[in-house]
Amino acid sequence: MRLDTALWRALGVYRLAALLYAAGSGAAYYDTWQRPRLGLAVLAGMAVWTAASAWLYGDPRRRRWPLLVLDLALTLAALLASVLVMERARILDGDPTITVSWAAAPVIAWAVHGGWRGGLAAGAAVGAGAVVERGGASQATVNSLVLLLLVGTVVGYVVALARRAEAAHARAVELSAATAERERLSRQVHDGVLQVLALVARRSPDAELASLAAEQERLLRRLVAGPAALPPAGEADLRALLPVGGDVELAAPAEPVLLPAAVATELAAAVGEAVQNARRHGGGRAWLLVEDEPGAVTVSVRDDGPGIPAGRLEEAAAQGRLGVARSIRGRVADLGGTVVVDSAPGRGTEVELRVPRV
Amino acid sequence: MSLESEVTVVVADDHPIWRDAVERDLAAAGLQVLGAAGDGEKAVRVCAAVRPQVLVCDLQMPGLSGVEVTRAVVEQGVRVLVLSASGEQQDVLDAVKAGATGYLVKSASTAELVDAVRRTAAGDAVFTAGLAGLVLGEYRRMAAGPPQDDAPRLTERETEVLRLVAKGLTAKQVAERLVLSHRTVENHVQNTLSKLQLHNRAQLVRYALEQGLAD
Numbered sequence: 001m002r003l004d005t006a007l008w009r010a011l012g013v014y015r016l017a018a019l020l021y022a023a024g025s026g027a028a029y030y031d032t033w034q035r036p037r038l039g040l041a042v043l044a045g046m047a048v049w050t051a052a053s054a055w056l057y058g059d060p061r062r063r064r065w066p067l068l069v070l071d072l073a074l075t076l077a078a079l080l081a082s083v084l085v086m087e088r089a090r091i092l093d094g095d096p097t098i099t100v101s102w103a104a105a106p107v108i109a110w111a112v113h114g115g116w117r118g119g120l121a122a123g124a125a126v127g128a129g130a131v132v133e134r135g136g137a138s139q140a141t142v143n144s145l146v147l148l149l150l151v152g153t154v155v156g157y158v159v160a161l162a163r164r165a166e167a168a169h170a171r172a173v174e175l176s177a178a179t180a181e182r183e184r185l186s187r188q189v190h191d192g193v194l195q196v197l198a199l200v201a202r203r204s205p206d207a208e209l210a211s212l213a214a215e216q217e218r219l220l221r222r223l224v225a226g227p228a229a230l231p232p233a234g235e236a237d238l239r240a241l242l243p244v245g246g247d248v249e250l251a252a253p254a255e256p257v258l259l260p261a262a263v264a265t266e267l268a269a270a271v272g273e274a275v276q277n278a279r280r281h282g283g284g285r286a287w288l289l290v291e292d293e294p295g296a297v298t299v300s301v302r303d304d305g306p307g308i309p310a311g312r313l314e315e316a317a318a319q320g321r322l323g324v325a326r327s328i329r330g331r332v333a334d335l336g337g338t339v340v341v342d343s344a345p346g347r348g349t350e351v352e353l354r355v356p357r358v
Numbered sequence: 359m360s361l362e363s364e365v366t367v368v369v370a371d372d373h374p375i376w377r378d379a380v381e382r383d384l385a386a387a388g389l390q391v392l393g394a395a396g397d398g399e400k401a402v403r404v405c406a407a408v409r410p411q412v413l414v415c416d417l418q419m420p421g422l423s424g425v426e427v428t429r430a431v432v433e434q435g436v437r438v439l440v441l442s443a444s445g446e447q448q449d450v451l452d453a454v455k456a457g458a459t460g461y462l463v464k465s466a467s468t469a470e471l472v473d474a475v476r477r478t479a480a481g482d483a484v485f486t487a488g489l490a491g492l493v494l495g496e497y498r499r500m501a502a503g504p505p506q507d508d509a510p511r512l513t514e515r516e517t518e519v520l521r522l523v524a525k526g527l528t529a530k531q532v533a534e535r536l537v538l539s540h541r542t543v544e545n546h547v548q549n550t551l552s553k554l555q556l557h558n559r560a561q562l563v564r565y566a567l568e569q570g571l572a573d
Contacts, residue, residue, distance in 0.1 A: 190418075191373060194443065195373045195375050195376045196375065198376065198443065198464040198465055199375065199376060199379055201464075201465035202379075202464065202465055202466060202467055202468060202471070203379065203383075203468060210465075210467075213465075214465040217443075217464075217465060221443055249487055249488065249526060250488065250491070251487045251488050251489075251490055251491025251492075251494075251524040251525070251526075252447070252491050252492075252495065253491065253492065253494070253495020253496070253498065253499065254447040254448045254450075254451040254492050254495060254496065255448075255495065255499060285526075287487055287524075287525050287526030289487070289491055289521065289524045289525050290491065291494065291495070291498065291521075292495065292498060292499075293498055293502070294502045300521075300525055302525045302526055304526075347535075350525065
């Protein structure tokens with residue numbers, strides 16, 4: 001994650017800048033310290049830890065609680081060392097401590113690593129250290145305590161937000177890469193395989209091979225075209241649900257034929273049965289016509305088989321046969337629609353399924 | 359035979375394998391292939407230069423789309439047979455509204471293709487069931503939409519004919535079923551296309567006037 005690298009590096013810069021400030025502040029108040037050598041030693045220790053922590057936090061594998069606890073402990077130690085270095089009276093007067101703002105560094109580290117809770121905890125710890133150092137709560141210590149708590153929570157919260165944004169951005173980049181790859185693939189397929197399949201379909205002397213190639217061409221084309229525009233929620237495009245391809249030819253409007261999803265599915269299933277029927281008893285081929293009118297959707301299924309002689313339908317129904325036809329009628333009747341069978345010897349059979357729009 | 363050899367064709371498709379095969383098939387059937395083009399602009403240029411009777415045109419080409427090519431060459435008096443892959447229904451409809459008079463899927467057989475080119479050259483509309491379904495759907499869409507004074511309507515007879523063609527009946531079968539002459543059926547089918555094309559052109563002109571593009 002690039003974001004984390006940048007955050008930890010920023011912390012290192014903060015610590016270095018705060019160290020320089022502490023050194024300047026130390027130089028200004030050096031004369032007032034009761035143990036100047038100890039003060040210098042503390043500043044030297046802070047310098048060493050500024051360098052060491054920058055190196056330690058540089059590796060993601062080391063950014064763990066042990067290191068963060070050590071960081072906090074060392075900082076608290078440096079903060080509390082002011083009690084030994086400075087005169088009691090000057091501490092109570094509000095002279096700057098040795099660490100000054102350098103002490104806030106682990107609060108930021110905890111916030112980056114542990115979110116607002118981590119920042120809050122470390123802020124409380126450093127704030128408490130400051131209170132102990134000053135020997136009790138005063139206006140100044142309460143101020144810095146509140147400031148530390150705010151820094152801890154705000155930094156933690158903002159870092160969490162930034163991480164989420166970075167993850168979302170990464171997903172978007174992945175998605176756009178996948179889309180580009182898909183487009184590249186579909187261009188390849190469109191320019192090569194599809195053309196050859198269409199050619200085989202058209203020129204192969206083997207009818208079965210030709211029909212297989214045509215079917216594969218159709219499926220592959222739909223695949224590389226990607227998902228069509230999604231119909232509104234709860235609705236479905238009837239055209240996409242119909243059993244076409246092979247010997248079944250579809251005639252339909254250019255625009256989606258939208259029906260409630262359940263109605264579309266049920267109607268498509270009824271059409272599927274009618275198509276199977278047409279293939280079994282008809283000449284093998286079937287034609288589907290979808291008509292979309294304001295009041296109703298009509299699907300006609302036609303075959304060019306021998307047709308059914310007049311009276312045969314009634315006869316078959318009377319004998320309890322025509323199971324498939326009854327199933328089709330049942331499905332369509334459940335949708336409030338009607339089925340009309342039109343047939344004559346030598347003219348094929350036509351089944352018209354009409355479902356009203358509600 | 360001598361009449362047939364006078365049918366002149368240009369083939370436009372951006373896929374060389376496919377284009378070469380179509381050219382060979384048409385030439386083998388005795389048609390005269392005057393030229394070929396791999397993109398839209400070239401198709402328009404070649405047609406202007408060699409004036410074929412028929413342009414066999416793919417819809418998805420680089421540069422000018424098949425629909426734009428159709429609009430341009432129909433102006434020059436060239437008849438357009440759209441040879442498209444399945445699943446480009448809106449494009450097919452747009453090409454037909456722009457003036458194409460025939461449509462065949464790419465998987466159609468060589469015999470069907472040759473026959474379709476001849477019929478297009480003769481001025482007949484080459485109607486597959488799929489195209490009839492699209493045209494019927496377009497009239498229904500216009501009828502269902504907001505009422506327009508000049509939106510074309512189908513007569514009852516035309517609707518009847520179109521529905522039968524869309525159900526896969528040949529013109530001959532339609533003629534038998536409705537007890538009409540073959541020619542009458544062809545005329546009805548052609549009328550449905552002409553009205554659509556006329557309306558499309560009128561709309562374009564009106565659009566141009568509204569936008570101040572014409573003077």
